[in-house]
Amino acid sequence: MNILVFGGVGQLGQCLKKVADSKGIDGLIYLDEIQGNILDVQLLNSLFEQYQPQYAINCAAYTAVDKAEDEVDLSRLINKTGAENIAKVCVKHNTTLIHISTDFVFEGKLAKALNEEDIAEPINVYGLTKLEGEQGISQITSQYFTLRTSWLYSEFANNFVKTMLRLGKEREELGVIIDQVGSPTYAVDLAGCILEIITSKSDAYGLYHYSNEGVTSWYDFAKAIFEFSNYSVKVKPLKTSEYPTKATRPLYSVMDKSKIKSLLGIQIPYWRDSLAICIKELGF
Numbered sequence: 001m002n003i004l005v006f007g008g009v010g011q012l013g014q015c016l017k018k019v020a021d022s023k024g025i026d027g028l029i030y031l032d033e034i035q036g037n038i039l040d041v042q043l044l045n046s047l048f049e050q051y052q053p054q055y056a057i058n059c060a061a062y063t064a065v066d067k068a069e070d071e072v073d074l075s076r077l078i079n080k081t082g083a084e085n086i087a088k089v090c091v092k093h094n095t096t097l098i099h100i101s102t103d104f105v106f107e108g109k110l111a112k113a114l115n116e117e118d119i120a121e122p123i124n125v126y127g128l129t130k131l132e133g134e135q136g137i138s139q140i141t142s143q144y145f146t147l148r149t150s151w152l153y154s155e156f157a158n159n160f161v162k163t164m165l166r167l168g169k170e171r172e173e174l175g176v177i178i179d180q181v182g183s184p185t186y187a188v189d190l191a192g193c194i195l196e197i198i199t200s201k202s203d204a205y206g207l208y209h210y211s212n213e214g215v216t217s218w219y220d221f222a223k224a225i226f227e228f229s230n231y232s233v234k235v236k237p238l239k240t241s242e243y244p245t246k247a248t249r250p251l252y253s254v255m256d257k258s259k260i261k262s263l264l265g266i267q268i269p270y271w272r273d274s275l276a277i278c279i280k281e282l283g284f
């Protein structure tokens with residue numbers, strides 16, 4: 001079985017490789033931005049011709065949340081048009097598409113765990129273009145799984161955990177937002193879930209939510225990162241208004257994961273347990 005992984009050297013792509021290798025799952029082909037540019041339709045066609053993949057996993061995305069506010073067209077090109085390009089080639093080759101989306105499709109004004117039926121109303125450009133990508137895919141093919149996830153981190157690429165550890169080395173005190181609440185997700189756990197979907201051979205296509213279990217704020221997340229890494233950094237709680245950013249972020253973006261849990265019969269790890277594993281993997 002061949003599985004094409006777009007964005008194969010980004011954070012999630014590297015986690016997929018780690019988990020697939022550890023489980024002895026082969027057939028995954030990890031494509032970087034040049035080998036698998038999702039904006040190059042001709043290239044996509046020839047890759048699908050060559051590999052005749054059963055699955056395509058789209059980990060490629062424009063993920064710079066603040067920069068997206070100024071680069072609307074580029075963000076839309078990658079997150080919407082790029083996703084649609086893959087979906088169209090998937091239809092031609094009867095390939096199942098596994099696509100990744102985000103909690104940032106939600107406005108985040110209600111303190112309620114959001115399920116797949118809840119209305120998505122993005123409040124920033126990144127979230128909007130990711131929602132457009134989801135919608136584009138669902139109009140092109142019915143043979144897709146879109147997994148919305150949140151606050152991804154791992155030992156690979158750039159993420160909040162690595163930023164905190166870098167800043168924690170440089171500074172004695174850090175200010176971190178306490179009134180934005182969500183669920184951190186170890187990208188290795190998400191990679192495991194994606195591979196479960198493939199090995200289960202499920203055809204229950206559609207939209208699913210996946211994050212680690214539990215709820216926290218960025219402030220509490222930072223505190224846990226320093227606790228597990230034994231850094232003695234003072235973390236100061238900030239309100240969103242005290243940490244201005246170009247993009248507005250949802251205040252509450254906790255997702256209900258009942259649908260994916262009942263599809264796969266899985267137990268999802270608690271965020272602190274997974275964070276402890278990641279910090280160990282980082283060498284602490």
Ligand SMILES: NC(=O)C1=CN([C@@H]2O[C@H](COP(=O)(O)OP(=O)(O)OC[C@H]3O[C@@H](n4cnc5c(N)ncnc54)[C@H](OP(=O)(O)O)[C@@H]3O)[C@@H](O)[C@H]2O)C=CC1
Pocket residue numbers: 006007008009010011012013032033034036037038039058059060061062063078082100101102103130149150151152153157158
């Ligand atoms: N990171 C997070 O906190 C969250 C991420 N997500 C979603 O999860 C998915 C994976 O994210 P993550 O791995 O963290 O993101 P990364 O930014 O680490 O990886 C994205 C990859 O896509 C590549 N890419 C960009 N443009 C193209 C293109 N035109 N063709 C092919 N590849 C391209 C990037 O390459 P390069 O770096 O060279 O530009 C990068 O390697 C994304 O869909 C993201 O929206 C959802 C929730 C949270």
Ligand SMILES: Cc1cn([C@H]2C[C@H](O)[C@@H](COP(=O)(O)OP(=O)(O)O[C@H]3O[C@@H](C)C(=O)[C@@H](O)[C@H]3O)O2)c(=O)[nH]c1=O
Pocket residue numbers: 063064065066102103104149150151152159160163167174175176177180218238243245249
């Ligand atoms: C670095 C830093 C960030 N923050 C805040 C800003 C922001 O509200 C929050 C997280 O900041 P970051 O910029 O690291 O993360 P951000 O890019 O907002 O993370 C998002 O990325 C996209 C791709 C997603 O899909 C989302 O699920 C989410 O993970 O922490 C602080 O309060 N203090 C700090 O020192």
